[in-house]
Amino acid sequence: MRTTFDRTRGTDLADVRRENLHRVLEVVRTEPGSSQNDISARTGLGVAAVSSLVNELLDAEVLEEAESSAPQGRGRPKRAVRLSGRWADVVGVSITRTLITARASALSGAPIGAASQSFSAPPTPDEAMDAAARLIAAAVGDAGRGSRGPRIVVAVPGAWASTGFGGIELDWQHVDFSPLSRALIDRGLPEPLVGNDGSLATFVEGREGAAADFSNAVVLFLGRGLGGSAVIDDALLRGAATAPGFGHTSLDPDGALCACGQRGCAELTVSLTQFAAKLEETDDLDGSQPAEYARRLAERAGDGEPRVLDVLAEAQATLAHLGAIVVSLLNPEIVVLSGPGAPLAPWLLPEAVGGMLPVPTARGRFDDDTAVLGALAAAQELFLSDPLDTRAGSPAEWS
Amino acid sequence: MRTTFDRTRGTDLADVRRENLHRVLEVVRTEPGSSQNDISARTGLGVAAVSSLVNELLDAEVLEEAESSAPQGRGRPKRAVRLSGRWADVVGVSITRTLITARASALSGAPIGAASQSFSAPPTPDEAMDAAARLIAAAVGDAGRGSRGPRIVVAVPGAWASTGFGGIELDWQHVDFSPLSRALIDRGLPEPLVGNDGSLATFVEGREGAAADFSNAVVLFLGRGLGGSAVIDDALLRGAATAPGFGHTSLDPDGALCACGQRGCAELTVSLTQFAAKLEETDDLDGSQPAEYARRLAERAGDGEPRVLDVLAEAQATLAHLGAIVVSLLNPEIVVLSGPGAPLAPWLLPEAVGGMLPVPTARGRFDDDTAVLGALAAAQELFLSDPLDTRAGSPAEWS
DNA sequence: TGTATTATTTTCAGAGCCAGAAATAAAGTC
DNA sequence: GACTTTATTTCTGGCTCTGAAAATAATACA
Secondary structure: OOOOOOOOOOOOHHHHHHHHHHHHHHHHHHOOOEOHHHHHHHHOOOHHHHHHHHHHHHHOOOEEEOOOOOOOOOOOOOOOEEEOOOOOOEEEEEEOOOEEEEEEEOOOOOEEEEEEEEOOOOOOHHHHHHHHHHHHHHHHOOOOOOOOOOEEEEEEOOEEEOOEEEEOOOOEEEEOOHHHHHHHHHOOOOOOEEEEHHHHHHHHHHHHOOOOOOOOEEEEEEOOOEEEEEEEOOEEOOOHHHOOOHHHOEOOOOOOEOOOOOEOEHHHOOOHHHHHHHHOOOOOHHHOOHHHHHHHHHHHHHOOOHHHHHHHHHHHHHHHHHHHHHHHHHOOOEEEEEOOOHHHHHHHOOOEEOOOOOEEEEEOOOHHHHHHHHHHHHHHHHHHHOOOOOOOOOOOEEO | OOOOOOOOOOOOHHHHHHHHHHHHHHHHHHOOOEOHHHHHHHHOOOHHHHHHHHHHHHHOOOEEEOOOOOOOOOOOOOOOEEEOOOOOOEEEEEEOOOEEEEEEEOOOOOEEEEEEEEOOOOOOHHHHHHHHHHHHHHHHOOOOOOOOOOEEEEEEOOEEEOOEEEEOOOOEEEEOOHHHHHHHHHOOOOOOEEEEHHHHHHHHHHHHOOOOOOOOEEEEEEOOOEEEEEEEOOEEOOOHHHOOOHHHOEOOOOOOEOOOOOEOEHHHOOOHHHHHHHHOOOOOHHHOOHHHHHHHHHHHHHOOOHHHHHHHHHHHHHHHHHHHHHHHHHOOOEEEEEOOOHHHHHHHOOOEEOOOOOEEEEEOOOHHHHHHHHHHHHHHHHHHHOOOOOOOOOOOEEO
């Protein structure tokens, strides 16, 4: 626990301003149509400060006026505000072995543009970055602010190591993302932040999905692999993005050898890839999007197809064990099965997981869109946390 | 992930001041004898601000002047400062089934007083709180500041649940700590903060122990049970205090039934209690302090006693499995075996744990003192984070 | 001994931020 | 139309930082 810092710049008035701008925006995000008085009450800031803060945000077109929904009573009417719906301020990107998607939204969440490209063979890092830069530019179109670029977050199935980004699913190792940064800068866009898909899924499930009402949650991200992270005390578990994650938790030291080098990893029985490998003569998962495959599987399970039920039962047992471990370590209030595999939740999630601490479970809300929505939510959070910053985003891992 | 807040008070200038006071103290703590110029360089604050901050801390007797160690060169000499060694500002307490210890220190870490009481039978909550209050008052003696009481942190082998504090080792359930608060208030002392021993051990190992040089670490606390927590991005993993912890991680769903209700918990093979139960005809652990027992065990292992080696080898296998799981979830740079059981590290820690991510390991530094030193370190951190606060501490869990 | 040199700390504007109070604005009510 | 009510803005004051200048306290050298 290094606690020293060198020249990080002391805290000063500007930090106070930034923090309070963030608080104001957080209130407006969760309660669009708030008035300055409302904001003052929710944040604890005085009305004078809120007036100054809100007007600055209106001037910067981070906020815009909204028609007040509440019926007009006595007295001067409220001036309701909401997050701006005008500019392409946030961009979320998802990279997988079959599809790269970019979505641009306004701060309000209003969609601005989207673009995607599918791949018959998993893209190399260069191919992926090239495509991503093009798709991002297409999604943003001409809706970007002149002065300031959008916040861009890219979700990738992989994790950071000291040598770079790598992942088993894409078979990338030691990948350096600076070509993506350069390609974006060439197009006049700021540098992106790259994060793990499971962590970003956890963020969006926690922020506006199945775990929104809880301060502590574990989110399992079931796609081609198995990932996820946790929310602890209302904050995303950091550092988890750099770890192999839930999928490569070794549950049985004498189990089958996994591609990661360990034995008995959870992913060997819980992942859409493994389901397909066990059920189909031809591995037809890559012929369809993961959520589509998961939905088909759910149908077949619903029809009672025995082999499907067997495979899911095996996965369920693994998940129960993994759940018990994670619950005993992190003590969540809820465990969420998120990602493309969420439609299989009825077969994979027992009503409660964990032995010592039984915990309720829920199905994720976003299925195939989870990763890209996670990236969008993260990009929005980045914007809102420093809404008047005009610097380009610096490249960094996100959570 | 609840992100709303009601009336938490906006950020203001006072927060800036508090934060900067904390930064100054953090520099002085890690480098006693720093001058104002040094502090300015390390914190990024201007010299004018540092002058004001340091003088305020000197006035409050949080800092004191130190003789400068550097040889006097040209120019005006530095005014070296260090943390005050005068007052009993921090108190750490450890409660176990055989011993309650309280230690009072100055902010500098200089010991002020200590008191302890041993128990032949595990104390009830009332007995423990009664003794703790008495021992704390004795340790502080007349070295307390008149105006402001010390920060008091109590380490207990147990965890918080919604209903209160509980732990298997002490057989406490739903324990409410308000009697301890009242007993302390009656003696003119502020309310204590109660935390899990494994979390506090992690804090002190991370702050000044075996994990001091790492930003990410896992600490296993081996005592009568098995606990611990993690440091992630230089911060203690919060929320872990409320979880059953490492000891009750179910490694084998078909394993032996544990007192916690799960099967195959790590603690069933890795804990001093279990070692004693397996090795001795009479469970003689409670006849001695845990670290003493661990040292004897280490000697017997060093002498090659076969049964001891067998038990430790079994424990080692369990730890390797637990380590692999924890490493894949939290990605530490080091795994530390801390607590009274640390002397057994040579037999319990393989050179590297984890399959996918081999991670170096280390022995904890504090043995039997780990819990009380963790509590002391936490109390110091509480003081330093708000050094001019005059309110009494509010009761809260301290993870 | 006296003066120059040097490093450190303190003092002095200046600007930014929030709180609280007063002033202003915009509606409804009598 | 005057009054009441509610919302927002303006104004004053206190606090905190920064940057520059001044003061301080020691050594080095003539």
